Amino acid sequence: MDRESRIRELEPHNLLALSAYSVLLRFAWIFKTESVIIPAFLDSIAGAGWLRGCLPVLNRFGQSLPPMLFARRLRQARRKKWSLFGTAIGLGIPLLVLATLWLMLDDKQQAWLPAVFLFLYLVFFVSSGLNQLSFGTLQGKLIRADRRGELLGLSGLVGSVASVIGAWFLLRHWLSRPDHGFGLIFGFSGLGFLVSAATCFFVREPADDADGQGSEHHGGVRASIQLLRRDPHFRWLAIVAMLFIAIQLLFPHFQALGREQIPADDKDEYGFQLMLWVIAQNVAVGVFSFISGKLADRLGNRLSLQWQVFGTALVPLLALLFTSGIAGFETKHFWLTFFFLGLTPVTIKTLTNYALELADADQHPLYVSTLHACLAAPFFLSPLVGWLVDLLDFELVFLGISGIIALGWLASLRLSEPRHSIPISQQS
Template structure:
């Protein structure tokens, strides 16, 4: 780890050496039977509950199905729909980049998690208010489109900070060998509850081509408020880290130096960028089905349920696989599922009656995406010490977002050419990214991995 002595991300070379000595001492204490501070089980349960409640809100704003369909109702153009991915990814990438060092110096990370969850709720409450009967007539179509995209962007700014906060909090409070189980428990239980709520409530608010957007988005806002309250009870030691203030230019330079100096992470960033291209297609899958297969809006209920079922199913694979073999294999497996989507969707719309019935089940593979994001996060958490987690996670998120600048162009190209041409081109990029996973190292195979990168605020032996 000689590169870290020259890396501006670390406070000082001696600070990292001290952290390593503390980690070594902690390991000796564990072997000697001296107890760590307890709390792993409690934090595991509360972080699982947090993600379950968050998923219950998320299913009512699915950006691959519900959000683009609602935008199509008030706008209807592919190039406008193409703004959704770029706004979402910029929001999830640039604010975390600016916030990473502030989060690093924040004594209690749980308050960042709670605050950003409340901000997500406020954004969706604003979206819900826009669709109260009479508002559209009062403000006009143009204001509706601008307001919709504005609240959407604010939501994903909050989401980006939230994801950074969750990754950092998880890295601080949950041992590496339990993170796969956390992903499994939250995704499977969360999907079952979220699917049940969607199956119960969406038919009340969505029938034929009629949709009550205010109720759907209002429920999402309510769930985000509940998720914020669920993390208040996390047991967390206060961090004592020096506060630093950096300019945006310096923060971007730090992210550049991370990629430049760490070869292992450079591969992760290239794969993340390839994965980012797949996200540009998400608003267009529902449009492809509705245009080519002539299905109405009520079909979205089934798509939302299938997508979340897919997340649960692939969690059953990804969670245990991560704990057993490591996150590299999970990342490789999930990216293969993502790669299937564009080519599979094109094949099915050209398959006549068979495609009409089978296309719905393609949304199972859309459910792979949350698992892929979590695999990227968990893999990166194991690459570097805890004090570097915020900067690395923010840089990784930025790399996923970089391709998104092309998102409106992709929507325009779909309008000017065809779904087939654009989807096939992105499938090639995904294949290249997937092949790169074969060149990744597995951090758990490196000598001293758990000693060097497994520092915890709570007892790693406190099994759930």
């Protein structure tokens, strides 16, 4: 049996194995939700807006340049699952270090703690960038284009159920502790990433043929620049991605805006609202993953991507609406903002699946790493956004970001549907 036939035969098994990996990863991730837990932790040790603004920069830098530099090596790896395994381990270690420090400190207000946290945050997202590249390349190899939506939907739906159960029975109790339970939260999350790494042993991946080529077309900054020049379809995808990802510039500030509506001395209410926001966002990821996956498998990723970007453009407007004092849009409904923020990780996965369909399998590392570099480009403006929030307050900044994302939706109308012209080897 040839290699392609063997991959087809193993596809049902690997669909379940990769779904299990994604579910466990999602379960671990909820305990460090980027739009809620991490900004809340940083605010507890240093509340400046410009420091919150550093989070998206470090986030996207870690997920851009390192994957570009790693793409060629990943392409040459005969089995991609070991890269997935190693990078999942890399996700757990920084959180375990942070949890240990937090539990050891009696006085949490240490001058050096914000700097250490930001360094560990960067290490985490370097691992995350390499992990996403490895996962995207592995699913591109093992799962056909018209079944990747099934993987997205299955892992998203089951992962959301598991995450909400974890948040309800664990997170709400930890957040109500005097120190908000950050040591327990990060420790549990770190262990969860290590458990997810173990599922890589169950992936059955036929080895690629040995390839000693070091072609500049398969990795590195120069290869990514050439890709943007020679592939107009990918170039439009990059434009959509860069405009859409402006939503993450606001991630640290959604939590800050919502927190302003809670009495400063009501710690129980603060902990409850944080838990509610986390649950709302994770329920949404499951719902949107299922809908998007079904839509993408049946009609293609283009249509799925268009409605996701359009919905994301409305999220900053919702946040302003629920804090405006307008009758019928009370602050108690602010959790709906975080529900629709659940579109963000689903859209990033759809962008990745779209990019995979533009390329042959041996080009997948290059396409995915270049896409994530494009997603990182706007984040150098993140400290500026934080400074503008401090200077102008939330309204003008949120309106501006909503407009930028709306331009991304208009750009998505120029995308072609690659499903009809993908390589024969990827068609069902």
